[in-house]
Amino acid sequence: MSQIPLSELNAAGKTDFVAKLANVFEYSPWIAEQAASFRPFAGIVQLFDAMKAAVDHAPPELKLALIKAHPDLADKTQRAAGLTAESSAEQNSAGLDRLSDAEYEAFERVNNAYRAKFGFPYIVCVRRQTKESILRDFELRLPNDTGTEMQRSIDEIFRIAALRLDQLVGADDRLKVHGRLSTHVLDNHNGKPAPGIELVLTELSELGLSRVVTRAITNSDGRTDAPLIGGRPVPIGRYELRFSVGKYFASRGVPMADPPFLDDIPLRFAVSEPEGHLHVPLLVTPWSYATYRGS
Incomplete structure (x- = not known):
């Protein structure tokens, strides 16, 4: 996939800018829409900081909607219904499309336990994880309170978005994601x-x-x-x-x-x-x- 030059995003109309960056944050184009007002950006780090600021300053209900926009991991029903291209590629990178029966049962168990306690999906940046580390992280985070998990979810969403933005946008500077x-x-x-x-x-x-x-x-x-x-x-x-x-x-x-x-x-x-x-x-x-x- 060819990258979009940052200069092109700086010069684009707001509608085009938002369309190109709409899926950096899962099903949440409002983040790109708010960041558009701070153009021009000197680099990709400044662009990403503007997108993160939009999330940080959002009301709690909008942050919760952002968290709930993400799919459960290794969920066969959601896969059949269709994930975004970005989510599908990310889950596949960790082998979540090729689980053994024992692994699938383990993911189903922790997904259900997490949703039952917090009311929103477990989120982790799977490009930074293996199947085993994800299951271990699930268990470590289950004892947390809801406020802690909401912030942890936002932190992981930022990691996911940073990797998506790094793949999508070409600039002279780089995000520290590799x-x-x-x-x-x-x-x-x-x-x-x-x-x-x-x-x-x-x-x-x-x-x-x-x-x-x-x-x-x-x-x-x-x-x-x-x-x-x-x-x-x-x-x-x-x-x-x-x-x-x-x-x-x-x-x-x-x-x-x-x-x-x-x-x-x-x-x-x-x-x-x-x-x-x-x-x-x-x-x-x-x-x-x-x-x-x-x-």
């Missing part, structure tokens, strides 16, 4: 970077199937040509990064046992900062390996 996960492999046996190592990044799951996020091969510098995850938040959750080191050392004529002492090396780690840079390197010989949390 993280990065990277790796590199050092061959400590030969004292140099390790090229040609196949690796697989998997999102781990207890209730459903674990999901392969990406596959890559290290380049001449022992790194991958692109981040394992980049240009978006790195979802909160548990991961495994598996390195095929046995084939690498065998291809270099290193004397090895049969089968090799180290063949595929799995590193398991967790992500807690979606907008941060997490670096997970591997330092390896045919008989040992180490890692650390880099950045």
